[in-house]
Amino acid sequence: MSDSTVAGVEISKPDKVLFPDDPPRSGSVTKLDLARYYDSVADVMLPHLRGRPVNMERFPDGLGGFSFYEKKVPSHFPDWVHTVEVATAQDPQRQVVVDDRRSLVYLAQQACVTPHTWLCTTKALDQPDQLVFDLDPSDDDLAKVRKATRMVGELLDDLGLTTYLKTTGSRGYHVLVPLRPRLGFDEVRDFAHRCAELLVEKAPDLLTVEVRKAKRGRRVYVDVARNGYAQTAVPAYAVRARPGAPVSTPITWDELSRVPPTKYTVRTVGRRLAAKPCPWRDVRRHAQSLARADRALRGSGR
C-alpha cells in the first residue's frame, strides 16, 4: 500500500477511480493519481493560479457521478487555503485562491478535477490581467478550429500584442494576452468582441460569435464572453473532466498544426515538460497595455 500523503495533504480513498479506463487500456486515473499530477506540475502551474479567485469543478464520485461547480469556500476548508471576498450581484462571497502547492493538492483531495480561474487577481479584482479568446468548434473539423485560432493570433499580432497559445484539453484552443490590469472587464470584453466581429467579417463561413448553438452551424465559435466580470477560463495545466484526463497544455504557435486539443494528459504532460520548458514560462513578464492595440483596431474600422 503506497503512501497516500501528497505535499503534506492526506488523500482519502486514494484508490478511488475518478477517470475510468477510457479510452480502453489508457489506464484509469485515481484520486491519488490526480493529487500526484497536480503536485508534479505545481511549479509550472502555480504562476498562473496565484492570486486568482477560483471556481471549483468537483467530481466526488468520478466522471460518472454527480458533479458541481463550487464558488463559495466550504466551511470545512482549512485556514491555510487562501481566500478572497468578491462582489456578486447579491452579497459579497468568499472564494478560494490557490497560492501554493499544498492548496492545489488539497483541491484534488476535494475531487476538484478542474479549478476554473478568474481573469484577474486579488490585487485588482475589477481589472483583468488576462484577455482570453476561447475557440470552440461546432463539429469535429480540426482544420477549422486551427485556422480560426491562427486568425486570432495573426490579428492580435498585427495589433502589436504578444500572444500565448494552449490546448484546452477539450475541443479547442485558448489564445491569451497577458495584460497590465488597467481597464475594466467591460472595456476588455468589448475590445475582444470587436476583434471577434472583425474576424467574423473576414471569414463569415468559418467563424461566428452567435451565442445560440443552433445559429452557429458548423462554424467555430469565438467565445469572448470569458472576459466578463466573474467569468473564468481553464488555467494552464488544468485537468479536464473528460475521458483520458486530458490537460490544457501551453504550446508554441509552431505546434498548433501538429498538436490536437486533447494531445496531452495527466499521464503525458510530465514527459513533455521534461523534454522542453513551458512555452508560457515568461507570461508574467509580458503584461501589456491594450491602448495601442485598441487605437489600431479602431483605425481599421472597429
Add this chain to the structure above:
DNA sequence: GGACGAG
C-alpha cells in the same frame, strides 16, 4: 467530500 441528525 463532508456535516449532521436519526437510529
Add this chain to the structure above:
DNA sequence: CTCGTCCAACGCACG
C-alpha cells in the same frame, strides 16, 4: 458508530 440525507454557481446575451 453507521447510515441516510443534504448541500455544493452565476453572469450575461438573446428571444
Add this chain to the structure above:
DNA sequence: CGTGCG
C-alpha cells in the same frame, strides 16, 4: 421576464 450557454 425566461432560457441557453460556458
